[in-house]
Amino acid sequence: MTYSSKEEAGRDLLRHVDPKHVEDRMYDIIHIEPSVTESLLETVDVPLKVGTDEFGIRYIQCDYNRDGDSFRSPKTNKYYPPLKDGLQLPENLREMEIMANKGFSTYLRHYFDRGTCSVYCWEVDDAAFGVGVFILKDNDDVKFGSDINGSISCTDVCEVRLIDEAKQLFQYTLVSSTIVDISWKCPSFGAPEAPVSMNGSMNDQHVKTARAQSNIEHLVTIGEMVESSSDRFVEKIRQIYVSKMEEILSYMKSNPNGISADALAVHAKAFQNP
Structure with a gap:
């Protein structure tokens, strides 16, 4: 496969990395090729931190x-570790x-039951x-006799730009x-020390115009x-990731005498790249 730029090659490589290792591998790439630093930091999604x-x-924390090595809490409006003269809204x-x-x-309570949610605002320019x-x-829990571990990170960033001051009309661009x-x-599907994993990432963009006065x-x-x-x-997670995992586990379950790693790899490959 050929790439039009080093940035494109780096992003494609990271697309195939387990999310929990994306940040480390991204900095490995940056160490090897510093010229891609800004592009990767701006475009590669990594799991959220708290x-x-x-x-x-x-x-x-994002x-x-x-500001520097400190992060502002939306609750207290203070930086941690403490930062003198930190940026304020x-x-x-x-x-x-x-x-x-x-x-x-x-x-958060309605969609996720529990978790950590933070909303931040910032200035873009005089009109946005x-x-x-x-x-x-x-997602650390124990259900149905299986140890479940992991996380789901959701990021929604919206730029609000004034496009008609007289009509108070704004354009909302959500990424x-x-x-x-x-x-x-x-345990039913192999050795207990070999957990089943489901991971991946998705992104989307939507633009809307609407009036607002407050x-x-x-x-x-x-x-x-x-x-x-x-x-x-x-819906995408249900259709793509969950359905594929069900197919693979069903295939494993239908082979009571066991399944070789090569056979499983062939079956899993058939369900890659929706």
């Missing part, structure tokens, strides 16, 4: 709440951020601002991504777009 504030409350965006975190906490919704669902990394032990109206529009994107991702 930090805790002084009260032990978890919050998402580029949108980072204009009052209007901070008010929107507080409102958004309260609203999306309900969304950004809102990012970040959710990490830790969404989901990273699934789940493994579980199924923070609430902005958040309603963004919330509707995020919810719609989440529904699409759930």
